[in-house]
Amino acid sequence: MPDVFLFLLAAMTLTLAPGPDNIYVLTRGIAQGRKAGLVAACGFASGLLFHTTLAVCGFAAVIKAYPPAYHALQYAGAAYLVYLGIRTLRSAASTLSMNVDGDAPQIPLRTIYWQSVIANILNPKVTLFFIAFLPQFIHPEAGHVPAQMLLLAAIFIVQALAIFSAIAFFSGIVGAYFRRRASASVQLNRLAGCAFIGLGIRIALPD
Numbered sequence: 491m492p493d494v495f496l497f498l499l500a501a502m503t504l505t506l507a508p509g510p511d512n513i514y515v516l517t518r519g520i521a522q523g524r525k526a527g528l529v530a531a532c533g534f535a536s537g538l539l540f541h542t543t544l545a546v547c548g549f550a551a552v553i554k555a556y557p558p559a560y561h562a563l564q565y566a567g568a569a570y571l572v573y574l575g576i577r578t579l580r581s582a583a584s585t586l587s588m589n590v591d592g593d594a595p596q597i598p599l600r601t602i603y604w605q606s607v608i609a610n611i612l613n614p615k616v617t618l619f620f621i622a623f624l625p626q627f628i629h630p631e632a633g634h635v636p637a638q639m640l641l642l643a644a645i646f647i648v649q650a651l652a653i654f655s656a657i658a659f660f661s662g663i664v665g666a667y668f669r670r671r672a673s674a675s676v677q678l679n680r681l682a683g684c685a686f687i688g689l690g691i692r693i694a695l696p697d
Contacts (some may be wrong), residue, residue, distance in 0.1 A: 524662025531654030533606025575686030
């Protein structure tokens with residue numbers, strides 16, 4: 491059996507560290523409400539299934555061993571975050587021009603979900619994390635290595651969903667307060683857009 495308890499503690503620490511996933515959930519929950527934040531949380535948790543499949547099947551090791559593949563994924567993920575940021579900023583700008591009670595256009599929940607899934611899939615650091623992190627808690631001598639990896643991945647996904655959902659819950663409360671103020675939703679969308687663009691640039695930069 492893998493060291494489940496130690497893995498859980500390490501996974502929670504890493505999930506709480508600021509990154510594209512939890513920041514997206516936070517900003518979306520503030521800008522559009524608790525339900526939007528929860529949908530984003532589910533999207534990111536779903537994206538982790540992709541990385542789990544890569545790790546268990548060995549494809550993640552290929553990405554690690556072939557730098558051009560890693561960099562292609564890195565830049566694709568960065569470009570997608572910048573794209574989300576620009577779309578969010580344009581949404582805020584259109585709200586100002588429409589002048590409709592200061593309320594920003596609502597992004598459909600289905601769109602939020604798939605944006606979150608794609609953003610997670612295109613984050614190469616998550617793939618590398620599964621390569622470097624999961625094996626540290628696996629005991630090859632116990633056999634059934636793929637089963638051990640699946641167990642750890644399931645634990646990681648469940649705890650990530652729980653933490654992301656908590657972030658969405660509290661960000662929804664904060665967002666509801668600010669949205670009651672005039673034009674606050676426009677400013678929140680601007681903040682979210684800038685955050686996405688900044689995260690995209692950060693991912694594109696070398697470590």
